[in-house]
Amino acid sequence: MDLGLSKKATALRDRIRSFIDEKVMPVEEEYLSEVGKDGERFAYTARMTEILENLKSEAKKDGLWNFWLTDSDAGFGLTTVEYAYLAEEMGRSHLAAESFNCSAPDTGNMEVIERYGTQEHKDKWLKPLLDGKIRSAYLMTEPDVASSDATNLEMSAVLDGDEYVLNGEKYWASGAGDPRCALYVVMVKTGGEDTPRKNQHSMIFVDPKTDGIEILRPMMVFGHDDAPHGHMHIRFTNVRVPKGNLILGEGAGFEVSQGRLGPGRIHHCMRSIGAAERALELLCQRATTREAFGRPLAKLGANYDIIAEARISIEMSRLLCLKAAYMMDTIGTQAAQPYISQIKVQAPRMALEVIDEAMQMHGGRGISQDFPLAAMWTGQRTLRFADGPDAVHRMVIARTELKKYRSNSV
Structure with missing residues (x-):
């Protein structure tokens, strides 16, 4: 089972990481502070549009655009495993996915049009979606x-x-x-x-x-x-x-929806791992730069154990996500559903735990607008409902497991 990256995808991941660190992260806080400034909540201020369109333009110019469509001539020709590493990087930032035209729900909708739509549908909707115009x-x-x-x-x-x-x-x-x-x-x-x-x-x-x-x-x-x-x-x-x-x-509604939701679910999970990585990074920065009771926060209470457990949880979840991606690449999305369900339950649950510990390390400011952690937490908690609640995915997992032991469905 090859869960690694090709040289091409490794170079792409490194470029994405640099782009996010150098161009996306520095403007993210300003972008979010602009929401609703002109008095209309569901509108973009001139500055928001400028920030976002500049990022998209630079990403296009750098060739970092539309790499979400796996197993297709219209994309980069990446495997789902390779894309998992890229989506993880994008999960570290609120703006990153859209900067590369890889954000939900557009990616899933573009897959529907690309795989099931007529030429008229593609001309009308797929082209402007691929161009990031709508x-x-x-x-x-x-x-x-x-x-x-x-x-x-x-x-x-x-x-x-x-x-x-x-x-x-x-x-x-x-x-x-x-x-x-x-x-x-x-x-x-x-x-x-x-x-x-x-x-x-x-x-x-x-x-x-x-x-x-x-x-x-x-x-x-x-x-x-x-x-x-x-x-x-x-x-x-x-x-x-x-x-x-x-x-x-x-x-054909269920055929289309399963074709759409399988990849979409795992893309969310990949980004959840990136969110957890960013939360752990913020946690560790805080733990090593702040002191209380004469000692760095890292050395107080059970913080060593908390940091260690966070790292272990992230690594385990990443491996499960990569295995689900590998199964999609090798046996197909439909057959891989039990694996997708496993990571759909685990990834946001893990991310919530890591983000929660990061908020705790930051004290009162951890749940304020001064850090992205509170928004990250609500996003991950919401994800436990999106694309199927945990209970439904656990039912899929359990039924698959029970089939090994019972001749009739349970």
Whole structure:
């Protein structure tokens, strides 16, 4: 099992690391301080746009762009294992992923268009997404059903001539608050009750400017609206969408969503490891530069043990993430689902523990705006819900394990 990096990917990782350290990190705090300055939460100030577009322009110029699309002629030709190392680097910074056009939910949505879309879809949405000109959102979760079981989804899409008519509500539509959002990828119900449950749903492309779409509110995450990205609650009332926007045909919703969510889940996990690395770095810097009771913080209490355990946890999680990536490369995303589920549970849980210890080491300022730790913690805690809650992934893991011992499914 080769979990290492090729010479090409090693050089790429080193360049990404340098770019983040030298160009992204120095402007990150200023960028975040600009949110809402002009009085509009879900808008970009001139300075935010300048910072972000400058980073993207420099990344493009340096050839550090769109390396997320693995196993495709449209990308860098990287394996999922190789990309894991790059995504980890990006996980250290709030702005890094978008600087390289490798941020969620766009990467997953671009994969859907690239792998399942028609040429018309690609011309209309994939090209500007690949160029970093627009953003997109993925709409799956609904407020009135237990959406962790996606067969419960109720938002209807009824064919009327050459158009589907959409009615229903979605929430936690990440990225839908961004004024640059020009595409919704939406899970809808097209089949009736006589259709097999796994074939009742479909995926469809929707233009956010279509009549009948109403953004009701931004969802608050631990009291914050995550502007200007946003996780919006949206109502669709008789929204008419061209029949040609349906992806792969009626009943293919789960096929498309699994093709999208597998890579997306592991990309999140890779970035979680990067976030944990940054938290440990901040922890160690604080522990060696601050004193209390006449001694460096590192030498007080159980801090040696805390630092050691953090390093061990990060290394174990990285290996599990790389194994899941290797399985995706060798046996395919669908067969690798149990491994993806394992790291989807473990990575954010590990990152939360490391970030929590880093906050503790920083005292009161650790939970303030003076350091990125509080925002990192809320992001990782939210990730335990995103792309399937822990309980669902543990169920996948347990069922796979039990198959070794029982002839019937449990």
